[in-house]
Amino acid sequence: NCLAGTPSVPKNKRFNFRKDEFAFKGDTDAVQKKFLFLGLCFLMIVTSWIFATVARYSVTSTQAELAKQRLEDETFKVLGQKTVSRTIIEKKLMPKTVKKSPVPVKDSFDIIFELSKRVPQRVIHDVEQLQIKPGHIKIVGLVNSELSPGAAGDNTEEDELSPTDLIKSKLSEFDECFTSFKIPRVRTINDRQEYTMEIDSKCP
Secondary structure: OOOOOHHHOOHHHOOOOOOHHHOOOOHHHHHHHHHHHHHHHHHHHHHHHHHHHHHHHHHHHHHHHHHHHHHHHHHHHHHOOOOOOHHHHHHHHOOOOOOOOOOOOOOHHHHHHHHHHHOOOOOOEEEEEEEEEOOEEEEEEEEEOOOOOOOOOOOOHHHHOOHHHHHHHHHOOOOOOEEEEEEEEEEEEOOEEEEEEEEEEOOO
8 A cells, every 4th residue: 555655645755765776866866967968078079179279370370470471571572671561561562653744734845935935135146056855954045245225214134234144034034944044154256155054944
């Protein structure tokens, strides 16, 4: 009767007569062993992941260091300095340049026009040689020794200048192009003077 009524008695109030290897083992022990097994598996997975990550980082770090050294060697050959900075490399290889129009603001025809327009009428002037190069103009001209008389009764500052100095003064007003003047030679030929004028120009 006692055995027959056992199922109706709560487990915590039942008598347990099993001993040694026949001792009763509850569900709690089995669950604990499963959790312990799962924990060990998880620990092994995490440990494997850590080792794989460290190994991959070590390989990547070594490759990055080799690539950095190669880049520094190449930049030293090309640029003369070791650098891995993209900004510095782009600045050295592709400097910013101001795009200039292929057509100059003032060409040679404009220079000739300005020269003829700015020579005063009081100067009897003949051009023997005119050489126009980029940034430089050379004039060899022949002028009278004195200025032609101006209007009756006029007394201007021009009267104090020689013909060559007056030409230089008038041409210097064209500062849009002309920057500096030199008259390295003036020589007298009969009653006239031959001069050479060198002009530095920003155009053509």
